[in-house]
Amino acid sequence: MSLEEPARIARELASHGYAADREAITLLAGAEDVAGALALAVEATPDDTLKLTAEDVREALGNRPRARRDPISGSDSSARPADPPASADGSREQDPSVSGGTESERVRDGSASSPVETEGSQADRAGVDTGGSTAARTAAQTADRTVERSLEIGNDMTGYSTGTGEYDDFVATFRDRYDRLAGKLKGRVNHRNATALQASPGGGDAGIVGMVSDIRSTASGHWLIELEDTTGVFPCLVMKDKAIAGLVEELLFDEVIAVDGTLSDDGGILFVDDLYFPDVPRTYEPSTxxxxxxxxxxxxxxxxxxxxxxxxxxxxxxxxxxxxxxxxxxxxxxxxxxxxxxxxxxxxxxxxxxxxxxxxxxxxxxxxxxxxxxxxxxxxxxxxxxxxxxxxxxxxxxxxxxxxxxxxxxxxxxxxxxxxxxxxxxxxxxxxxxxxxxxxxxxxxxxxxxxxxxxxxxxxxxxxxxxxxxxxxxxxxxxxxxxxxxxxxxxxxxxxxxxxxxxxxxxxxxxxxxxxxxxxxxxxxxxxxxxxxxxxxxxxxxxxxxxx
Structure with a gap:
């Protein structure tokens, strides 16, 4: 049986208005007379059925026993080894490293059709995923079918758009952005808003959380960043010899950051010692x-x-x-x-x-x-x-x-x-x-x-x-x-x-x-x-x- 056979059967069922689960497709593809089995299944399935199941196919075909053929090679299941061979579709499994974008990966079959790895990988190691015995897989599939799937959608704004393009809409968007991202940053710095900094007599430690409204370099090669919050705008200077100067190259307009440093004697500018992004916590542990x-x-x-x-x-x-x-x-x-x-x-x-x-x-x-x-x-x-x-x-x-x-x-x-x-x-x-x-x-x-x-x-x-x-x-x-x-x-x-x-x-x-x-x-x-x-x-x- 060709690899295209299951999809061809799925298309044929779709033309009659039916979807089908994988086991149903496999049963039909394994029949000696695929066209006849397909016709019987369609004829026996009620018109109001939306999805053809394996049980529907078995009933339609009269529960006749039939050898299951391997979907790749076409061989009978009785002749198959307990452990299937490695994939021949050019797949590769990857186990990326935890830090900053380097990856290590496992190539299943080492075939030339495997995708080119992105730069930064540490090592390739060959391996074969045997997948366990057919009986074990079948038992696992049966057990999994008793588990209810879980799918939830969040942040879907379909049907909830309120924007009219008016000035107030833009103000609302940016204020909401600032409030939510600033909440992740204010605990990291000695935060004072722009108005409070402007009223300061100068000197001493200070920090601000703001939205980047301007970035420009000075004649001496330092970086001047203007940060805006809900009270005003305040200038912050990053000296070119500071370790954080490289982070300035990562800044985009309108993103929210926090800076910490020292106020000038006249209070007119903040000399930046540290710069923070909202970021993913270093201790983040994903769910599985x-x-x-x-x-x-x-x-x-x-x-x-x-x-x-x-x-x-x-x-x-x-x-x-x-x-x-x-x-x-x-x-x-x-x-x-x-x-x-x-x-x-x-x-x-x-x-x-x-x-x-x-x-x-x-x-x-x-x-x-x-x-x-x-x-x-x-x-x-x-x-x-x-x-x-x-x-x-x-x-x-x-x-x-x-x-x-x-x-x-x-x-x-x-x-x-x-x-x-x-x-x-x-x-x-x-x-x-x-x-x-x-x-x-x-x-x-x-x-x-x-x-x-x-x-x-x-x-x-x-x-x-x-x-x-x-x-x-x-x-x-x-x-x-x-x-x-x-x-x-x-x-x-x-x-x-x-x-x-x-x-x-x-x-x-x-x-x-x-x-x-x-x-x-x-x-x-x-x-x-x-x-x-x-x-x-x-x-x-x-x-x-x-x-x-």
Missing amino acids: ADRHVKAALISDVHVGSQEFMADAWNRFTSWLHTEEAERIEYLLIAGDMVEGVGVYPDQDEELDIVDIFDQYRQFSEYLKEVPGDLEIVMIPGNHDAVRLAEPQPGFDDELRSIMTAHDARIVSNPAMVTIEGVSVLMYHGVSLDEVIAELPEEKANYDEPHKAMYQLLKKRHVAPQFGGHTRLAPEEKDYLVMDEVPDIFHTGHVHKLGWGKYRNVVAVNSGCWQAQTDFQKSVNIDPDAGFAPVVDLDTLDMTVHKFS
Whole structure:
């Protein structure tokens, strides 16, 4: 049996209006007469059934015993060894280090199709994941089916947008940002507000928590930072010979920081000795699942583009029906489901589907190839048919009526998704362009997109700079603040694969499913396409699978 067979069966069932769980697909694929078994199953299933289960298939086929065939090799189960061979799909498992972005990884099969590791790894060590005996896996699957899945959505602003674009809306957004992030910083410094500092006679220790309103260098090469709080603006000077001077290069306008130092004799300026970001606590310990369950993290599918990689997608969805992927119960898609229309100059010349609604209809058809027992969560991106300004609400009712496959949850960008007790911050990632453009290359670059994500974690905000490349919408609250530290930070947008850990938070940019377009060639984007990172939620170890 070919690897594409499960996805073909899933598509055939979808054409009749049914989703199907993986065991049902496996039973149908293992039948001697697949077409006949499929017809019997469809005919015997009630019209009001939404998902075909293994029990439905057994009843339809009269409970006839049949040997289960290996979804990869096609051999009978009776001839299979107890321990399956290592994966042949180019996967590799990664155990990133705790500190600042270096990673170590385990290559399952050492194949040439394994993804190129991001820089900073410490070691490669070969290994084979045997996965245990078939009987043990079957027992584990049966036990897991008795466990109720856990999925919660936080920070979803869909339907709650209040912004009108008026001045007061902007004031409300920035005041909310300041209040929430300042609350994480005021305990670290001898905080006095700008008005109190201005009234000070001068001299002595002092500190302030403020939003960066200006950064400029002096004639002598020192850095002058103006910090604004709810009472005013106060100048802070970082001397070029200070150890913290390098941190100034990481600053973006409108982010909230704290500084500590000494007031000048006349009280007109604060000489900075220490600078603090809201940051992830050094002692942060992430949550993990109580059972062995996994989530696949993908983004930037771009259906409708001439460069959409349909073959790679089919290999991915077919693989999801195999035993190797049986522990994957969640699929999280971080935006750009479709290519969109009018996103960049002359885009119409690179479209395979020119109507935006037809693009979503086709994406929904591709989504039907995914096993019906997966929980799917999606957020929009800058190519999707929602407002460009962030936060972006989830799709409107018209698009939701098209996107009915698997009853996927479509929430806003960003959103905090908690699965099995593990919090995943999903953000499409448009602000990564701004971070990479503004910061030194060693701090943020396209080849290592996770390093730019570390900066956002440090700032505890997914898009701090207003008025730049990233369009931001004013709301009553700033939905882009990271109130809680996520266990996993998942982005897309830049079409580059990169992952690592920052203070125990897993950061992963999941690449794309679109080959290089002419526009991407013109702006020097060489995409990492056809990859599917998979996170083991009970260990937070990650495996990257390649399907291109």
